Amino acid sequence: MLIESDELKFRKTEVADLTFVLNAETDPENTPFIGQWTVEQHLESLTNEDIHHLIIENKNGDKVGYVILTGLLDSNKAICIKRITIQMKNKGYGKESLKLIINWFFEETEVHRLWLDVKEFNTRARHVYESVGFIFEGTLRDSIFKGNKFESISVMSILRHEYMSNLLFNSYR
Secondary structure, eight states: OOEEOSSEEEEEOOGGGHHHHHHHHHOTTTTTTSOOOOHHHHHHHHHOTTEEEEEEEETTSOEEEEEEEEOTTOTTOEEEEEEEEESSOSSSHHHHHHHHHHHHHHHHSOOOEEEEEEETTOHHHHHHHHHTTOEEEEEEEEEEEETTEEEEEEEEEEEHHHHHHHHHHSOOO
16 A cells, blocks of 8 residues: 655554654644554554554655554445544645545545544544545444543545545545
8 A cells, every 4th residue: 555645655654653653642732632542552453454554754754643544354345544643733734644545545446435433522623524525424422431521423434436526526636
């Protein structure tokens, strides 16, 4: 799997990258919005055939974030964007990363559905997801217990035919 544009490149996460990944997960700007895994969970994901754990770098080779994609072996042809975390914020890297993921899966594989969940209060991320074609499907109410309270998550997806229709009207490239 090779994903790249003029601005960004995705590469397989290596053990040496896990410090960056763990720091991104525990960054106070990110922790309210994303799940956190242990080092052991990340290590296991690096060799799991059902998961792509990828580092996102900019054109200068700086690590700007990471993404975890699950469901690679799903017979229903559905891939989950389990986590996408951008450390260099306000540069358009999140939106560009999503476009690259969407393009790659719908142009290079037989995937039918890309989906993700987003915490209900994360309006910034939801706006970015909608801007690249994800559609709100519903809310899983009080489905995460964090700290001393429950949080709800929204499920969003984009289907192959929606992507193809969008190509007629918008440029994903």
